[in-house]
Amino acid sequence: MTSPVAPPPAAERPLPAIAAQFVCFTLVSIADSILKIIVAEAPSWQIMAMRxxxxxxxxxxxxxVQMARGRATLRTGRLKAHILRAALSAVSVFAYFEALRELDLPVATAILFVTPFFVVMLSGLVLREHVGLNRWIAVAIGFVGALVIIRPGPEGVSLAALLAVLSAATWGAAMVAIRALGKTEGTLSILFYFNLFICLIALAFALPGWQPVPGWLIATILLNAAIQLVAQSFMLMAFRFASASVSAPVQYTQLLWSVAAGWFVFNVFPGPQVFAGAAIIVASGLYLIWSERRPRRPS
Known part of the structure; x- marks a missing residue:
């Protein structure tokens, strides 16, 4: 799981941005496939702390090395913003880990596609920003797609599906709460404080029930952490090349990778409702991007 934090540059370079996002979400899909294996072996808070x-x-x-060159890479005047981001993200990551225990990887991935719609909704409700009709239409259609995937029946919605929605909502809240962080913070500072506070929060919950883990699991978690760091770096790179809406549609390739991983690694192929719901979410997301980027008529 990743989040855009860097501001758009003055001069956009769309092709490098799209390429960077493609690499990012390919790596995220690989990391999520590894996570699907890891979450079956240890408690979620412990995995979060170790990762x-x-x-x-x-x-x-x-x-x-950066400090030895005289660069104050960890200097920050926005510690509270880093803590807030980590707290919201900790809830999101924990909920996602728990959802992955029960949900197939493509289903969890498709539900997370509603995250941008939570960002739009929270921007209007919490920050009191103007949210046009086109955005609310996209939000409504996106949630319809999520309901198609979740398929609430007479017995209600599964806990795992609710946790995936909670993960999307809290990740969106984290993006709204600290979206300006990248304007003043460097990449290393953002990555360092994010992982530091996530580690401290996760340790507080994990230590009372800490379980011994085998060496192969430690190595796998280390590999997962390395892949995630590289993925986040490519995302930050993408948002420095161009604004978010330029490369945002590339995120939807993650569903293709998740389906492939589910099929070849876990021997599971999603049902037609997953593809139908994902298609609705993708269509609403693309509509939102198109409506935001089209030229406005002068008043």
């Missing part, structure tokens, strides 16, 4: 600690282990030598 964040692994990320810090990877980042530390890079940061030390």
């Amino acid at each position: 964040s600690a692994s990320s810090l282990l990877i980042l530390t030598p890079i940061i030390l």
Whole structure:
């Protein structure tokens, strides 16, 4: 799971941005496939703590080299914003891990596609920003697509599906709460504080019930952390090349990778309702992007 935090540049370079996003979401799909295996072996809070600690282990030598060159890479005046982002993200990541225990990977991925719609909705309701009719239409259609995937029946909605929706909602809230963070913070600073506070939060919940883990699981979590870090770096790169809406449609390729991984790795192929719901969500997302980028008529 990743989130755009860097501001759009003055001069856009769409092709490098699209290429960077393609690499990003390919890596995210690989990391999620590995996560599907990991979550069956240990409690979610423990996995989060170990993965964040692994990320810090990877980042530390890079940061030390930067500091040796006289760059204050960790200097920040926005510590509260970093903590808020980490707290919201911790809830999101925990909910996603728990959802992955029960949901097939393509289903979980498709439900997470509603995250941008939570961003739009929260921007209007919480920040009191103007949200045009076109945005609310996209939000409504996107949630219809999510309902098609979740398929609520007489017995209600499964807990795993609700957790996936909670993950999307809290991830969207984190993006709304700290979306301006990238205007003042560098890439290493963002990655470091994110993983530091996630690690501390996860440890608080994981330590009372900490379980011993085999060496192969530690190595797998370290690999997952490394892939996630590289994916986040490519996303930050993409948003420095061009604004979010330029490369946002590339995110939908993640569903193709998730279907392929589910089929070849877990021997599971999603039902037609998953593709139908995903198609509705993708269509509403593309409509939102198109409506935001089309030229406005002068008043």
